[in-house]
Amino acid sequence: MVIKRLTLLALFFAGAFHSLCNGQSQNAPFKQDESGITVTLKNAPNGVNMIRLKPINAKIIRVTATPTNFFVEKPSLMAVTPNNSAIKHTVNYTDDKMIVLTDSVKVTVSTITGLVEFYDSKGNLLVKQSKFAHEPAFVNAMYDGESSYRVSQYFDSQADEAYYGLGQHQQGVVNYKGRHVDLIQNNTEVAVPFVVSSKNYGILWDNNAITTAGDIRPLEPLHALKLYNKNNEAGWLTVSYSLKQDPTRTVYEQAVSDIDLNWLSDVKRFPDSVKMADAIVTYEGAIEGDQTGLYQLQIKYGGYIKLWVDGKQLLDYWRQSWNPATALVDLNLQAGKSYHLKMQWIPSGSESYLGVNVLLPAPENVKNTFAFTSEAGSTIDYYLVYGQNADSIISGYRTITGKAVMLPKWAMGLWQSRERYKTQDEILAVVKEFRDRKIPLDNIVLDWSYWKQDQWGSQEFDPARFADPDGMIKQLHGQHINFMISVWPKFYEGTDAYNAFNKNNFLYKRNIANRQRDWIAKGYISTFYDAFNPDARKAFWELISKKLYTKGIDAWWLDATEPDILSNASVADRKLLMTPTYLGSSTKYFNAFPLQNAKGVYEGQRAVNPNNRVFILTRSAFGGLQRYGAATWSGDIASRWEDMKSQIGAGINFSLSGMPYWTMDIGGFAVEPRYENAKRQDLDEWRESMTRWYQFGAFVPLFRVHGQFPFREIYNVAPKGHPAYQSMLYYDKLRYRLMPYIYSLAGKIYHQDYTIMRGLIMDFAADKNVEGINDQYMFGPSLLINPVYKYEAHNRDVYLPKGNGWYDLYSGKYFKGGNTLKADAPYNRIPVFVKAGSIIPFGPEIQYTNEKPADPITLYVYTGANATFTLYEDEGSNYNYEKGDFSQIAITYNEGSHTLTIGDRNGKFNGMIGDRTFRIVTITSNAAKALNFDQKPNKTISYNGKNVSIKL
Template identity: 45%
Template sequence: MKSLHLFWIAVALTIGTSTQSCTKSSATEILSDGVTIETPTANVRLKAVTDKIIRVSASPDSKFPDDASLVALPVNEIPEFSVTQTDDSVYLTTSQLKAAVDKHTGAVTFLDKNGKKILQENDESRSFKPITVEGTGGYTVTQSFLSLDDNEGIYGLGQHQSNEFNYKGKNEELFQYNTKVSIPFVVSTGNYGILWDSYSLCRWGNPDDYRQLGNIFTLYDNEGREGALTGIYTDAKGDTMTRQEPMIYFEHLIRGDLNHVVNLPRDFNFYGSKVVYEGEIEPRESGTFDFIMYYSGYQTIYIDNKPVVEQRWRTAWNPNSYKFSVDLEKGKRTPIRIEWEPNGGVAYCGLRVYAPTPDDKKNQLTWWGEMQDMIDYYFIYGDNMDDVISGYRTLTGKSPIMPKWAMGYWQSREKYNTQDEVLSTLAEFRKRRIPIDNIVIDWQHWEEDAWGSHEFDRKRFPDPKGMVDSIHAMNGRVMISVWPKFYVTTEHFKEFDKNGWMYQGAIRDSIRDWVGPGYLGSFYDAYDPDARKLFWEQMNDHYMPLGFDAWWMDASEPNIRDCTDIEYRKYLSTPTALGPSAKYFNAYALMNAEAIYNGQRGVEPDKRVFLLTRSGFSGLQRYSTATWSGDIATRWEDMEAQISAGLNFSVSGIPYWTMDIGGFCVEDRFVAAQREYNFTGKENDDLKEWRELNTRWYQFGAFTPLFRAHGQWPFREVFNIAPESHQAYKSITAYTKLRYNLMPYIYSLAGMTYFNDYTIMRPMVMDFTDDKATFDIKDQYMFGPALLVAPVYKYGARSRSVYFPEGSRWYDFYSGKMIEGGRDITVDAPYERMPLYVRAGSIIPAGGDIMSTAEESDEPMTIVVYGGNDGDFTLYEDEGTNYGYERDEFSKIRFRYDDAGSTLTIESREGQYPGMKADRLFNVVKVDGNHATPNAIKAKGQLVKYNGEKVTANI
């Protein structure tokens, strides 16, 4: 930490003719790391965290609460900074950044070192509304920022399922739920980010909740009567009932009666039914209305007799939200029709809306938090979007290097029911010579009534230790599903409960789950540090001796009961050890991950931790934790939504993301098609679509940070999707092998993620920020610096449009043919191949065919150089499963390509690690406009010997 002596020198040096030095007074107080300013609207505090990060806190109280943060880590060294003031403002200045507080309004403005404004608080937007929950006080807060560039792009906020990408002018409610992961962090194309340090329910954009239709429109039924829409319910027998519906709000179960959905008729059988809501809506003002629909089963929405939402589907037990906007005219009665097939006995449907918002207000960047001690956020400045994300990780923690096997292929299903199913599945992959690294044992490997026991059902898994040993003998790894859920009859529940570490709401309300006759249980309080230690101790006692390699932390939202409203979710997880759940609603997954990461490193300190969790929060990356996108559906629109979901999650600062390839919840028609095939051996139209859907999803999945298939029946193993002769089988296996060929490149990206705070799965806007055409591209992306990935997400599509950014040249990965950038091109996308391109100037290291990362190819590593620009890439290698890299046990070999001289320089190796190859043979292949080398990673090129010393080759 800088001494106070040096600090005061820094203050004195900034005094000039137009400023005066700040001294402690009734209005301003200088701190060792910043300054507080009393203003008429709030007490404002600025803290210098780094040269590029300033923490801003605001409170209506004269004293700030304790500085403890669940997200931000303690600062080891305070940067040199100065504090000055004028008649109107107080300034905190670092070498790179300046924050100015207006003495009259309390608004904060951020400027770069040259005095250019970057962002500024709206001086009329800050608000504090007192709130008391369970005897604890706090504030509901709002803070808006004036965007200084109407055309900027805003990204992040975690992972959401409405297929939105650029959040400028959009709205998102931030809470955790199955398929929805909320991270209160955004990154701007203006090279800044905001980390909103709040753990409660939050909103980005409109600080208000969506309104019921009748609050915004005058409603008319299908006979023109005012006050409601008409609801027509037709059951499977054809019997019909009609109701007046003043609102379309059937979105959650009724507390105290969890067999029924709020507002729906109780005496109607929804199995096999069809429902229509119709009438007219009359706007009270003109403009753009932002709608949010909530749906399970099949739902289509028409407004003004036009389909504004094409048919969407979600399984009955796991509904989804989707957003859309419609322009409407004041006073014009407009037809509306919602067609709904519930597809289940308990069903959900909803439609709510925001009234039009003026553009100047809509383009503001607004945060709302339900319950906080104060407004508290970090402004992060950077040279580019990567630098901003590096600042985020400086605040919240580095992302460790995942074990190398985690970069390989994982096979999972819901669920392997026996030990034999697990072992025979892995053996089948090995027999067929299909690469695989990890197999997953999902939930209910325990006895039916023993959830939380961490014990296998020995009738189905007679020898768990022998099973794990057998997997390891096949060069495989195994992940085990562990939930923070415990049945009341288990000894583990009782251990938690006697210390007050179990949430009691589900027990008080006698909520039983869906297993067998239904069992009573609840979740442990992960906010208590001693409870976290006990959670790990129980895992350490039962699972660690068996030799498991990784942990699957399911339902970590926490999801104590599906399909309840947010208020009831908070009730079911309160109080926490830190306070009411209303205040700590979103951070459970972070706390739970800490339990495992620190627990394992305490007992096996040199074995890399790997966690996969269904939820997440800011800082999750520091616990070697990845997130998957939850129990998504098996539809093309769901595959498409995963692209934008994964990109925004990655830009939220957490680099390791994955999804259920093929989707988790399966439409009945695909289930029926697979059953028919198993009986007749015939491929009907639905099975044809199912196979193409999985093929396209595998192609996409091979170019995500983690490559993993999972889902309900039909099974997702490639040999259960299609026979060997089928093009689906051929394409899926080809992309799996390609993933392993690219392992040197992919693992180097993992090294960059740790050492350089890199982001592996990258929106186009990250690398081409100067090209505004990239700001809204949400269906293609960069995988590392070299590869442009363009997934195909339409059934039957054999081409798609790809944008090649201006100022660049590109090569077709398969043919090697060159394309000039700065334009959209419709490119071929045959069934077996996804469009994939390489940026000119790229250097891609690739390996030979291997069946797992435990193997090493005998072939020379291929180095493919793509001409047309200078290139630079560093090959990273280490032992792969231990923490030697933290002890500088790794090697880096830098490759530099000079395009003008057509020379490749391999620099002297940096570092070493046990087992490292001292001498190498590189197969150098060049691709350029004169050498359109097909399948370049498999081509034979120029052999270059390398012994760790610098060498240059003419290529």
């Protein structure tokens, strides 16, 4: 086979393309211009006619495919990389293949099949498009009169490959190998179509529609399995209804083949003879399949749910009825064998939800694939990101979608919130209590309904409850407390704001036409604004700026940004409620609402106040959100122990999706009724749950307490002498002591595309044992966090990754890596281990982040390996860091020479302290030292910005 070579050198020179060859060969099977390298396929298989490759840099290749003879060119909402950027690359071609090489990757495209393959520069396979396709790449569709396609692409998966990211999901799964992952914005579920592979690559799927990733075969209804009733008759399950006041007596019984009370519109199918709020519902019978393998049940539930298979209990969960959750149950079944199934459901209220679907065992041609499919799109459009590790892959994601801008330093401190502070006096009283008790605090949060009852969307305080909001905020600022406020994209019909937005066609109208009322008092008719409309975004910012920002608001809580126009509406109904959007079909743009909503607030505030950092908290996210000064919390989760555990995996994969700022409601948002006025054992369990959650929450990127009654302030959880109070106060103070460590990592997020909450795969990729661990993670480079999520547990299994030694944070005791140990977890502590070869800077005790400079700093040096840490500082509240106003001090420890070096300070900023003190505490494997800030240091160094080295 004759190989022909066309060498093309594109330089970053005024965005122009320069060819250093004598011109493109007339026989070349491709065309190259500033948009990329385009191949027209010979036989247009699988619905693809043309494929275009565009090197973004040496490690990132954009791939687009079209079924037509042209590409639809529409600006991406996710990607901000300019398309005219050029990069050095070489194109080789044969009669049936085109090869594009950069310094880091090689991409081949078959000119016959269109299959794309990716390799690193050494020829190692990264990933290749699969020959198998469950459906064509393009399937014609039309939405709201707009022609479109359902688009799909399959990739071969290597046998030992693991997958991470894909946003935030709450089923406790970390590795998505072999999983069906629906990417659809929903309260507690966040859709981000970016996956990180353990094989040193990531894929950003640039599509705004509802998407499925992984094993994209559709979930089947329960009757895909052979069903038997409780009398062993084939064809259905038996469902029995009893009443809570008399659970032993069956009042109604029926046959069911499906369990599908999934949406608001389905609730009416509940039997008329039984009131849902009074019912206990029991499903019983057996299930059977004709294939041996893994059957994955997805169970959507609101209320109490218990599941037994062959007598073994697999679920015992609860979720508030108005925000159902989804549990994943893995069943390894043998072909032709029936398994007894019993499920008990106790609805919570008159509108509860239950649905059961199943993903059948994967056929051989699916098992080793990973795919994306989206409901709508003009083209297939994705980016292959190569990296030596997860950090460099995430850096590539941010190259495409934008830098993660810095949040204000105070955001790293404690936030206190509840649903909800009802008056100005309540807010001021809570802050006073924190300050009087010397409980460190930086932020107080005002949740929804601070307006008059019928004025949602007015963005105006109810003067009966907030007589002087300007004065309140000024008083809070005087106590060094920042103020965050909840702002929904929601408007009640008839308000002045509604009328102004309606006049300019800025609103979604369907909910108004439906006369659908919300849940407030008698119910009010409302809708959301169209965040895809740039003029509507501008108007929304101008409204909240005029009504709120001018009062001194410090941060924005953008709630219900899925958008949740009508809770628990079906997906089809949700699309109707946001039709049409300014950009086009709601089906085509469904997942991108939270990104556009945050964009308007971020750009609006930076335009009117270019100094103060924008800070946004949003309930949903999409690719690129990190560039808008936004963090995401995990939604309206419940307060059960299983919900606490599910947050660990949710935070790990959200962070592996490229967005570094994640948080949760410490304590869970909604509580079981038994906790509302808890007594005796229920009160004990509530306090222990809050304590364990608080211990966990102190080690996530943002430290935030929120939830419904009972109140979540430390002193409202337990009295001062109680172990719960003492433990929560300890971890609050420890968080503030760790501020030099945490804020340095925040600086690293911006300057080096770092990630704070780190799945173990990020730092220990060579250790295959960590790939599926869903209840441990690293907090920065040094701290291994192991939350306790079981009631009355006083120890837990902890895996210490191999290749490292580990120290117990509290005692300094040394442990070898590569082992699972049963770590002590007394009521007042969770197991935290420090990686050998770590330097952790601790600051002085403070009550708020900017109380005083971090001086002296105590450096805890954990020996056993070489260590580095870079202390980062800047002004903390403005964007001067973008102009170079920051300082960095590199601190290193050499294990061979036992030498600690504090390097020259690089950079400067206003307010920087010139001279400072470092106290050095050395911990070795044979000389444990407890975490005690009053102990005498091994050494004390007076530092004036110049390099200094000492022997330890």
